Amino acid sequence: MLAGYSWEMxxxxxxxxxxxxxxxxxxxxxxxxxxxxxxxxxxxVWFATTGFREYFWISSPDARHSRNLAVRPExxxxxxxxxxxxxxxxxxxxxxxxxxxxxxxxDAALQVYSEESQQVGLAPFERSSVVPPAKHRLYRxxxxxxxxxxxxxxxxxxxxx
Numbered sequence: 064m065l066a067g068y069s070w071e072m073x074x075x076x077x078x079x080x081x082x083x084x085x086x087x088x089x090x091x092x093x094x095x096x097x098x099x100x101x102x103x104x105x106x107x108v109w110f111a112t113t114g115f116r117e118y119f120w121i122s123s124p125d126a127r128h129s130r131n132l133a134v135r136p137e138x139x140x141x142x143x144x145x146x147x148x149x150x151x152x153x154x155x156x157x158x159x160x161x162x163x164x165x166x167x168x169x170d171a172a173l174q175v176y177s178e179e180s181q182q183v184g185l186a187p188f189e190r191s192s193v194v195p196p197a198k199h200r201l202y203r204x205x206x207x208x209x210x211x212x213x214x215x216x217x218x219x220x221x222x223x224x
Contacts, residue, residue: 092107092120092140094138094139096132110179111180112175113175118203120176137160138160153211164201166194169194
């Protein structure tokens with residue numbers, strides 16, 4: 064259970080409230096990507112979000128999920144606490160499209176990522192850590208659909224803001 068937060072509490076109030084609580088309570092998300100032939104691949108990444116609509120992470124462009132996104136930008140994201148007991152879990156699902164953050168948007172996106180990084184005790188990320196010749200790049204997924212998973216294995220749509 065997420066810091067005293069239960070599905071029953073969420074459904075008695077607002078699925079969006081549950082969605083946001085689950086995202087805030089977790090630091091990793093799972094990216095589900097596919098290559099040009101549709102072969103799936105899942106990757107955990109540390110993330111930062113802004114407004115629960117955009118999700119940022121840093122990866123190597125050579126990573127399998129990054130190569131997949133370069134040819135097929137559609138992806139699915141799952142965020143959940145993997146320490147929850149079986150059949151009790153709260154989680155979220157996100158359908159999204161992703162891109163490597165363009166140069167013209169890099170400073171604003173890097174600020175979001177760096178602020179979240181500093182909140183968990185990491186150093187701020189500098190532009191030099193995500194542009195050539197650095198190994199990593201900053202990526203952004205933009206949500207198309209949001210869902211909350213209930214303990215009875217039903218998914219409730221959450222409106223995009």
